[in-house]
Amino acid sequence: MKGSVTAMPDKLIAVWNALPYMLGGSLVTMGVVAGAMLIGLFGGIPLAVGQVYGKPALKRIIGIYIWFFRGVPLLVLLFLFYFGLFSLLDINLSAFTVAVIVLGLISAAYQSQIFRGSILSLPEGQLKAARALGMSDFKAVHLIVLPQALRLSIPAWSNEYSIVLKDSAVTYALGVAEIMARTHFVATRTYQHLPLYMAAGLIYLVLTYAGTKGLRILESRVRIRGYSHS
Amino acid sequence: MESAGFVSISEMEPILRVENVRKRYGKREILKGVSLSIRRGELKVLIGPSGGGKSTFLQCINYLVTPDEGDIWLEGRHIDHTHKRELYRYRQQVGMIFQDFNLFDHLSAVQNIEVSLIHVKRMDRKPARERAMAELERVGLRGHADHYPAQLSGGQKQRVSIARALAMDPKVMLLDEPTSALDPELIGEVLSVIKDLVANGMTMIMATHQIGFSRALADEIVFMEDGRILERGPPLKILSDAKCERTREFCSKITELYGEAD
Numbered sequence: 001m002k003g004s005v006t007a008m009p010d011k012l013i014a015v016w017n018a019l020p021y022m023l024g025g026s027l028v029t030m031g032v033v034a035g036a037m038l039i040g041l042f043g044g045i046p047l048a049v050g051q052v053y054g055k056p057a058l059k060r061i062i063g064i065y066i067w068f069f070r071g072v073p074l075l076v077l078l079f080l081f082y083f084g085l086f087s088l089l090d091i092n093l094s095a096f097t098v099a100v101i102v103l104g105l106i107s108a109a110y111q112s113q114i115f116r117g118s119i120l121s122l123p124e125g126q127l128k129a130a131r132a133l134g135m136s137d138f139k140a141v142h143l144i145v146l147p148q149a150l151r152l153s154i155p156a157w158s159n160e161y162s163i164v165l166k167d168s169a170v171t172y173a174l175g176v177a178e179i180m181a182r183t184h185f186v187a188t189r190t191y192q193h194l195p196l197y198m199a200a201g202l203i204y205l206v207l208t209y210a211g212t213k214g215l216r217i218l219e220s221r222v223r224i225r226g227y228s229h230s
Numbered sequence: 231m232e233s234a235g236f237v238s239i240s241e242m243e244p245i246l247r248v249e250n251v252r253k254r255y256g257k258r259e260i261l262k263g264v265s266l267s268i269r270r271g272e273l274k275v276l277i278g279p280s281g282g283g284k285s286t287f288l289q290c291i292n293y294l295v296t297p298d299e300g301d302i303w304l305e306g307r308h309i310d311h312t313h314k315r316e317l318y319r320y321r322q323q324v325g326m327i328f329q330d331f332n333l334f335d336h337l338s339a340v341q342n343i344e345v346s347l348i349h350v351k352r353m354d355r356k357p358a359r360e361r362a363m364a365e366l367e368r369v370g371l372r373g374h375a376d377h378y379p380a381q382l383s384g385g386q387k388q389r390v391s392i393a394r395a396l397a398m399d400p401k402v403m404l405l406d407e408p409t410s411a412l413d414p415e416l417i418g419e420v421l422s423v424i425k426d427l428v429a430n431g432m433t434m435i436m437a438t439h440q441i442g443f444s445r446a447l448a449d450e451i452v453f454m455e456d457g458r459i460l461e462r463g464p465p466l467k468i469l470s471d472a473k474c475e476r477t478r479e480f481c482s483k484i485t486e487l488y489g490e491a492d
Contacts, residue, residue, distance in 0.1 A: 226380025
């Protein structure tokens with residue numbers, strides 16, 4: 001008991017000293033998450049559209065993609081791409097880039113299911129009316145279906161954000177200098193595991209909060225007028 | 231044209247000719263060979279029990295539902311619906327009004343009309359806006375241009391949807407029970423817009439149970455049941471002196487229900 005009282009300042013000092021280094025890691029984390037979410041967004045939309053409106057062969061291919069990226073554990077995929085695929089193909093990518101790509105490909109699989117659900121929840125008449133006006137299927141999807149479906153996807157999308165954020169900690173296994181990797185680095189040298197990992201957990205909580213809050217604001221900004229659900 | 235001593239061929243020829251349309255879903259045959267022709271400026275009213283194929287037939291006419299068999303000619307031109315560009319061009323010329331309006335929920339009233347002018351007819355934004363406002367004016371909703379569908383009453387939504395169809399300058403309009411989803415007190419405002427269209431010579435095929443309206447304005451009433459046209463003829467004949475037993479039975483029922491109100 002006595003010891004812990006005198007050790008308290010040590011713990012705080014250890015966290016204080018490590019904080020700038022760890023916060024630098026949160027920039028790397030946000031870089032990984034932003035890149036992955038963007039790949040997931042621009043990959044997930046065509047996957048969803050293809051799965052709803054595509055020909056059976058296309059649906060099957062997309063189904064296999066989603067099955068693969070949702071089914072294989074993240075760590076296995078990271079190693080598979082980083083040590084396996086890219087070195088086999090003799091492509092030299094940084095650990096950061098591989099982390100973004102792998103998390104992005106996985107997120108595309110999950111996001112596609114978010115968008116698919118939103119598309120299917122739209123009344124069928126929306127697409128019918130667009131076609132009846134002479135719109136091509138592409139225009140009908142682009143101008144009528146997606147603007148509505150993407151709005152409906154925002155709540156589920158903020159869920160996906162917090163999952164990708166937490167998953168990004170696993171990329172430390174490749175040596176990406178994000179929050180987790182830096183915390184681990186400091187902890188093994190100062191032996192202040194408890195306060196440092198608590199600090200790391202707090203940083204993740206703040207990032208989750210900021211992201212979901214931001215998406216809430218976006219959601220109310222783009223809400224269609226006259227719809228009252230909050 | 232009349233002064234030349236003859237009626238031009240385009241006046242006599244049907245503007246739209248639909249021949250022998252068949253459609254089945256699995257084992258159920260919804261349309262068992264339906265044919266219908268309409269001349270410029272005519273109003274044909276489809277009546278019949280629900281599930282009789284009226285809605286499917288109307289949707290087959292602009293290929294929202296692809297018929298299994300059947301041919302369609304617009305102004306004498308056979309439509310090849312497998313040819314995408316031709317199909318899209320054809321649909322621009324055939325306006326469709328739905329029972330449940332189907333306004334685009336994320337667009338304001340004026341944007342609902344503009345979107346197809348800009349992206350289908352490739353008009354510039356300014357003339358598209360002017361045209362859209364003019365169409366809203368025509369249905370009495372100029373003041374509601376910036377309202378979103380969720381802010382409009384059912385009758386207003388249906389009037390916007392009519393304005394949206396008219397903006398495309400259709401040669402024929404298909405109306406699928408345009409007043410069936412409306413509260414009784416809102417039916418009148420929509421019917422009066424449709425009456426204006428009749429007066430202006432719009433060619434229309436309309437499924438409706440508004441008997442008073444049909445008796446006054448239809449050129450022909452077509453009775454459909456069980457995927458077939460059972461009988462057709464001028465309103466007075468069909469409504470009060472039908473040959474077919476089923477037609478008589480149905481007409482007396484709907485006259486009782488919707489009949490003399492307007």
